[in-house]
Amino acid sequence: MSTPPVAVVGVGQTHHKSRRLDVSFGGLVREAVFRALDDAHMTLADIDAVVLGKAPDLFEGVMKPELYLSDALGAVGKPMFRVHTAGSVGGTTAIVAASHVQAGKHKTVLAVAFEKQSEGNAQFALGSGKGASLGAGGAFAPFIRAYIQRSGAPEHIGWKVAVKDRLNALKNPYAHLKIEDISIEKVKASPMMWEPTRFLESCPSSDGACAVVITDEAGANAAAADGRPPAWILGASSRSEPPSFPGRDPVRPAAALQCAADVYAAAGITDPRRQIDTAELYVPFSWLEPIWLEAFGLAEVGEGWKMVDDGTTELGGALPVNASGGVLSSNPIGASGLIRFAEAANQVRGAAGEHQVDGAKVAIGMAYGANNQYFSTWAVGSSLHPFD
């Protein structure tokens, strides 16, 4: 990469729940921020700038919440930046924060993302209160049906993803959904929401926040010398494509392919399936896992579902996907992308706890938004040159 190396040295997230009535917006973000700062052995005084991401302000009814949250985030007297790129926003927040350090403007930057869905009604907001909303599940169902039709995947693939991610969530202390008795039968028996997506193949609606501390090469080396491995950012990209036009393929979006190509080129990844040890992909509905495995080059076209079927993407498989339980287990929308990026970082730092993927050296975190239009991805590594 032409830019100076930067790395993640601190990660924090909240306990995600349907309703965090115990905390204000400020309290929610601070819970994640102080976990990240503790993890980085830092205080707010070490932070030079704050980048805040969240999904539409209409979700909670607080416009430009970076204004109100400047105090809670310790940003007074500092730059406070607000990103919003639909569902991908959490990922973009991390990328923009990294850009602050890569540009040489700041040494240490805090990326924070949150959603407190219980304060409002996301489905109402998605339709802007102007009428019936399909909701995200309704918007994605046609893409899922197209994938199934093209790939010939059997219907149990979606159920398997749902079970896998919920089992992984049982190993993640921060996960929202803890369904101890999850099973294929239980998923199959859950109500049909948006054909072919059933209730238990869908993400929950969560309150939660995530924070990541990104610092420069010197800061990362200092953390490493102190026995706290950094996650080096090997490559990052955000790409977007327009809502609708002839030739657009929302099952295999060009923006996703380019986003992956950008990241892999920067990171020196030529064989993603073999060189990437684990992936945190934004999978709010079960079938998005095989769709993104293919779009991000982790599987050949039409083959992604087979990696689900043969257990490759399970924790303990050759390429564990969403070892954290993923968006299917916790979905504070604006934060969900940053959680993917943070979980990927923790994997290569060896800091993922019970859901650690053994020996993970390279991981990707990916988020997407709108109708499969906004893509943000980063690759992180346990060293700057993991393939040497």
Add this chain to the structure above:
Amino acid sequence: MSTPSTDIAVIGWAQTPMVRRTDKSETQLLMDVITDAIEPLGLNRTDIDFTCLGSCDYITGQAFSFVSNLDAIGAWPPKRDSHVEMDGAWALYEAWLRLQEGDIEIAVVTGSGRSSTGDPALIYPMEMDPYFLAPLGADPLTFAALQARAVIASGIADERSMAEVAVRSRGKGTVDSLLAEDFVRQPLRRHDLPPITDGAAAMVLATGDRARQLVERPAYITGFDHRTECHNPSFRALDDSPSTRIAAAAAGLGDAPVEVAELQAAFTHEELLLRNVLGLGDDVSVNPSGGALRDNPIMATGLCRVGFAADHIFGGGGRALAHATSGPCLQQNLVCILEERP
């Protein structure tokens, strides 16, 4: 403060007609204004390496309102792209950071908003602390009036000097006639307030040699910084703007004099306060464009300030300052310094 590793310059910009109400959608406004910004440079949409749009769902009255604006940037093949829920001046900031990574050369940033579709008195209380301030329902006029009182009490402004700002910005009326009007919120009269404006702006940035190939006089960004403050206005000294002062120092305002300063002062007293905080003397031409008192396309007003400052450089000037702000009583402030050479 660091020195940018790459020369980055504003090489062109455009704004839509600034009107009280337009029937065009935000996407249509951006379609027009991006074309107007890039065509004179001989560029088309495929030449753009990175885009960052600035807009606000609450102004548009719709969640994810910026998504359809991807049509306006012509994001096909898919663009390296971002969006800030901030004024376009902050979109410019993100693009400025991104270009310093050195792998791309041309960026387009926009700011857009149609304030006419909503009621500011209904919308703006929602940007306040949702627990202690939003329930009061205090609108921007109320907060501005509180700050105006503080600025007057400190001797930085009086009602006459505020009226003088209004006359100079709009080029109409006389101070005495304006001062004969009633208060809207004491000490603010109608002339102290911004208009409601629909509009959008687009700006083109280029790096190093590419900038010099495309235009004769790029307006180089030699300093750029923004800072925020405590949110609750009652906890702040409203006759001061420390975040502006920090941002200006970090942007290098003190390194050399500026000839022009474009300040995002939507209220007359804000201009006087900002001049004071920035230490701008009478020799500095402040808001020759008429400023936000003439046209106030929310979410583009700040970016327009940078555009007018760039115009000064394009037209032969040496150094100009642009300022943008967000939040109640100038909570968050941005300073951008443009120069004729890096």
